[in-house]
Amino acid sequence: MKIVNYNGFRDAAQKRLPRFIFEYIDGGSYDEHTLRRNVDDFKAVTLRQKVLRDVSNLQLGTRLFGRDMALPVALAPIGIAGFYRRRGETQAVRAAEGAGIPIVLSTMSCCPLEEVRAASARSFWMQLYIIRDRGFMKDFLLRMEKAGIDTLFLTVDLAINGIRYRDRIGGLAGSQSLLKRPDRLLDILSHPAWAWDVGLMGRPLTIGNVAPAMPNGAGLKQFQAWVARNFDPSVTYKDITWLRQHWKGNLVLKGITDPCDAVRAVEEGMDGIVVSNHGGRQLDGSLSSIAALPQVRDAVAGRMTVMLDGGVRSGLDVLRALALGADSILLGRAWAYALAARGEAGVSQMLAILKEELEVAMALTGQNDVRALDSDLALPHP
Numbered sequence: 001m002k003i004v005n006y007n008g009f010r011d012a013a014q015k016r017l018p019r020f021i022f023e024y025i026d027g028g029s030y031d032e033h034t035l036r037r038n039v040d041d042f043k044a045v046t047l048r049q050k051v052l053r054d055v056s057n058l059q060l061g062t063r064l065f066g067r068d069m070a071l072p073v074a075l076a077p078i079g080i081a082g083f084y085r086r087r088g089e090t091q092a093v094r095a096a097e098g099a100g101i102p103i104v105l106s107t108m109s110c111c112p113l114e115e116v117r118a119a120s121a122r123s124f125w126m127q128l129y130i131i132r133d134r135g136f137m138k139d140f141l142l143r144m145e146k147a148g149i150d151t152l153f154l155t156v157d158l159a160i161n162g163i164r165y166r167d168r169i170g171g172l173a174g175s176q177s178l179l180k181r182p183d184r185l186l187d188i189l190s191h192p193a194w195a196w197d198v199g200l201m202g203r204p205l206t207i208g209n210v211a212p213a214m215p216n217g218a219g220l221k222q223f224q225a226w227v228a229r230n231f232d233p234s235v236t237y238k239d240i241t242w243l244r245q246h247w248k249g250n251l252v253l254k255g256i257t258d259p260c261d262a263v264r265a266v267e268e269g270m271d272g273i274v275v276s277n278h279g280g281r282q283l284d285g286s287l288s289s290i291a292a293l294p295q296v297r298d299a300v301a302g303r304m305t306v307m308l309d310g311g312v313r314s315g316l317d318v319l320r321a322l323a324l325g326a327d328s329i330l331l332g333r334a335w336a337y338a339l340a341a342r343g344e345a346g347v348s349q350m351l352a353i354l355k356e357e358l359e360v361a362m363a364l365t366g367q368n369d370v371r372a373l374d375s376d377l378a379l380p381h382p
């Protein structure tokens, strides 16, 4: 099957993955209004067509947190990617490296960060959830330092888990025991390529980073109970002060959509923020990321790096977000589906497609450099 865009990767992933995993990736919270808005609102951002400018030498590279990037894009933290493809995070990091961009590795990756680090020639960025167990947190921060990680994305929009109906209906939630879940067993057996690649050859299917804190096993079943016990809804800036004492690298807050929260992040000395609603998986009914961006950017007024994720499906969307003030983009489901569909080669292909789309979008809007776009390039979502 010829894949030419995001939808092609999504279709291929849907065919290959057992349903409970596809629904986990694809779904959002409640009736998924924000999930849809994230995508639809991008389409409502109008770009100006500008002509007769020399666009023969396009500059797509940028520099963020001291790192040169070949594209203004990085891979967003996506949990349990090792369930999408064999040792999925190692395949993704290699594809990202090949394209000259970083991945933000999820705390909830299947492969522990050391395994991912061994798979790549250089270090990457890391996402963090604040866990109640401060001993674990200190160890985890030390492990990151040892792996040469210098930039941490602290996810702040998950004080508590969003309610995701798709996970509750035949999805990831509930018992993981195949004996108690004949529907799950059937689901797996009817996807033999996945069952072989991931179910058999992709073991151990654990949450590698937190496995040391889970002596009774780090499979999906124990993981859900562990998250319920260890995610801390009482987190505030006092915990970030604690984090700052133990982490000397860059600190970026992921999950800001409110301009007041953005201003506070500046005042508290954060190095950056990601305008994000967790891909529509947390507060349903909230603003889409792209609709939230202009106000946040104005509130921050150039005082810190502003990234965006949520609903980016093409290079055209990347240009729209940059034109409205993002310094860079994180790609979420785009790489999750590409990985599920075709592994490392799929993520590389997806990034190549995105690059070409960005180049075409820049050329047809008369832009030469992603870091110096015309200020009137995009009319925001109304």
Ligand SMILES: Cc1cc2nc3c(=O)[nH]c(=O)nc-3n(C[C@H](O)[C@H](O)[C@H](O)COP(=O)(O)O)c2cc1C
Pocket (backbone or CB within 6 Å): 024, 025, 026, 038, 076, 077, 078, 079, 080, 106, 107, 108, 127, 155, 254, 276, 277, 278, 279, 280, 281, 309, 310, 311, 312, 330, 331, 332, 333, 334, 336
């Ligand atoms: C399957 C899935 C798993 C995710 N896991 C994490 C995670 O472990 N940590 C995190 O900060 N965000 C996580 N996110 C949110 C993404 O980092 C990102 O904010 C979101 O996917 C962007 O929206 P998009 O998928 O429309 O690009 C996850 C999103 C998806 C779809």
